[in-house]
Amino acid sequence: MPEPAAPLAPAYYAIRARGWRRDVWALLHPPYTAWHLSYVLIGAGLAPRVEITRLLATLVAFFLAVGVSAHALDELRGRPLQTQVPEGILWTAAVAGLVGAVGLGVAGVTVLGAGLIPFIAAGVLFVFAYNLELLGGRLHGDLWFALSWGAFPVLTAYFAQTGRLSIAAVAAAAAAYATSFGQRALSTPARQLRRKTRSVSGIVTLRDGTETQLDERALLNPLELALRAFAWGTVLLGLGLVAAKLL
Structure with a gap:
C-alpha cells in the first residue's frame, strides 16, 4: 500500500517550516498582496499625469490596509495559515495597519479635499466587514471580495491622482472586479484542497483509453499555476501603465 502523501501547506507560498519569518511571510500573502496593489498602479496609470508622491502614499495605504490589517484579521478567524503569532500581536497589527492607512488618507484630504473621505470610510468598512x-x-x-480588493483600489488610486473619477477609471475598475472574481473562483477550491481535504482519489479515462490518476496535486496544479500567472501578469500590467507615464 502506498504511503499517504505529506499534508499540504495551507498556501503555496506558506512553507511548512516553523518560525516567525515563515509566519510573517505567510501572513503578508505576498502574491495576492502584490496582485491587489497592482490595481493601485493601474488606477494611477490611467491618470493623465502620475504624481509619484500620491502614488507611493496610495500604495503604502493599501499595503497597510490589505497586506497587514486585513490579513491579520483573517488569521484571527480560525488560523487558516496555521501561524503561531499571538492573538495580541495580530490585533495590534490589524489596528496599527488600519490606523496608518487612515492616517495617510486623512493627509490626502488636505490635498484632494473632502471628496476623498468616502473612499477612506469605504476602506475601513471593507477591512472590518469583510x-x-x-x-x-x-x-x-x-x-464583495471583487468590489473591495479589485474595483475599489483602481477607483481610489485614480481619484488620488486626479481628484475625480472618469469613464476610463470605472471601466478599469470593472475589469479589476472581473479578474478578482475570477481569482476567488480559482483560490476557493485551492484553499479547500489545501486546508480542508483529507484525501482525493479517482481516475480520468480519456477516449483513447489513457488513464490519469487524480490526487490533490493533480487538482491543485492548474489552479495555482493560473493564480501565479494572473498575479504576476497583473503586477506587470500595472507597472507598465505607470512606466508609460513616468519614463
Missing part, C-alpha cells in the same frame, strides 16, 4: 464577516457574513462573499 475580514471579520460582520453582518452575518453578508459582506464576505465573492462579489
Whole structure:
C-alpha cells in the first residue's frame, strides 16, 4: 500500500517550516498582496499625469490596509495559515495597519479635499466587514471580495491622482472586479484542497483509453499555476501603465 502523501501547506507560498519569518511571510500573502496593489498602479496609470508622491502614499495605504490589517484579521478567524503569532500581536497589527492607512488618507484630504473621505470610510468598512464577516457574513462573499480588493483600489488610486473619477477609471475598475472574481473562483477550491481535504482519489479515462490518476496535486496544479500567472501578469500590467507615464 502506498504511503499517504505529506499534508499540504495551507498556501503555496506558506512553507511548512516553523518560525516567525515563515509566519510573517505567510501572513503578508505576498502574491495576492502584490496582485491587489497592482490595481493601485493601474488606477494611477490611467491618470493623465502620475504624481509619484500620491502614488507611493496610495500604495503604502493599501499595503497597510490589505497586506497587514486585513490579513491579520483573517488569521484571527480560525488560523487558516496555521501561524503561531499571538492573538495580541495580530490585533495590534490589524489596528496599527488600519490606523496608518487612515492616517495617510486623512493627509490626502488636505490635498484632494473632502471628496476623498468616502473612499477612506469605504476602506475601513471593507477591512472590518469583510475580514471579520460582520453582518452575518453578508459582506464576505465573492462579489464583495471583487468590489473591495479589485474595483475599489483602481477607483481610489485614480481619484488620488486626479481628484475625480472618469469613464476610463470605472471601466478599469470593472475589469479589476472581473479578474478578482475570477481569482476567488480559482483560490476557493485551492484553499479547500489545501486546508480542508483529507484525501482525493479517482481516475480520468480519456477516449483513447489513457488513464490519469487524480490526487490533490493533480487538482491543485492548474489552479495555482493560473493564480501565479494572473498575479504576476497583473503586477506587470500595472507597472507598465505607470512606466508609460513616468519614463
